[in-house]
Amino acid sequence: QVQLVESGGGLVQTGDSLRLSCAASGRTFSGYDMGWFRQAPGKERDFVATISWSGVSTEYADSVKGRFTVSRDNTKNTVYLQMNRLKPDDTAVYYCAATRVRGSSWPSQYNVWGQGTQVTVSS
Numbered sequence: 001q002v003q004l005v006e007s008g009g010g011l012v013q014t015g016d017s018l019r020l021s022c023a024a025s026g027r028t029f030s031g032y033d034m035g036w037f038r039q040a041p042g043k044e045r046d047f048v049a050t051i052s053w054s055g056v057s058t059e060y061a062d063s064v065k066g067r068f069t070v071s072r073d074n075t076k077n078t079v080y081l082q083m084n085r086l087k088p089d090d091t092a093v094y095y096c097a098a099t100r101v102r103g104s105s106w107p108s109q110y111n112v113w114g115q116g117t118q119v120t121v122s123s
Contacts, residue, residue: 001026001027001112002024002025002026002027002029002032002098002112003024003025003026003112004022004023004024004096004097004098004112004113004114005022005023005025005114005115006020006021006022006094006095006096006114006115006116006117007020007021007022007023007117008020008021008117009093009094009117009118009119010118010119010120011120011122012086012119012120012121012122013086013121013122014086014087014088014121014122014123015085015086016086016121017082017083017084017085017086018083018086018119019080019081019082019083020036020080020081020083020094020096020117020119021078021079021080022034022036022078022079022080022081022096022114023076023077023078024077024078024079024098025077029074029077029098030053030074031053031100032053032098032099032100032112033050033051033052033053033098033099033100033101033102033103033104034050034051034053034070034072034079034096034097034098034099035047035048035049035050035051035096035097035098035099035104035105035110036048036049036050036070036079036081036094036095036096036097037094037095037096037097037107037110038090038092038093038094038095038119039092039093039095039116040091040092040093043092045095045107046061046092047061047105047106047107048060048061048064048068048081048094049061049064049068049070049081050070050103050104050105051070051071051072051079052102052103053074055071055072055074057103058070059103059105061105063089064083064090067083067084067085067086068081068082068083068084069081069082069084070082079096081094081096083119086119086121087121088121088122088123089121090119090121091119091120091121092118092119093116093117093118093119094116094117094118094119095113095114095115095116096113096114097110097112097113097114098110098111098112099111099112
C-alpha cells in the first residue's frame, strides 16, 4: 500500500503562489494516477486536478484551470500542485490521493489519501 504525505501549505495573500508536494512511500508509486482534492469548512471534498501515472495526461477543475498545474516526478515518488494567482475561494485543506482508475475526478475512486495540508488565502 502507498502512503502519502502532503506539504507546502500555508497562509498567503490574494495573487500569491504556492507549490504543494505529495511524497509517496511504500509500494511502487508509478502505477498510480494521482489526484488533488480540496475541502473547505462545511463543504464537500472537491476535485482539483489529476495526473496519469506517466505524467502525460492531466485534467483540471474549471475553477483552477489556467492557474494550477499538476506534475509528478516518479524518480522522487512525488507529485506537485503549483498554484498561481491564488484567490480567497481557494482556501481549503488540500489532499493528494492515489488511484488505479484512469483520469478519475471522483473521490470515491481514490483508495489512498494523505492527511491534507491547509491553504489559506487572505483578501
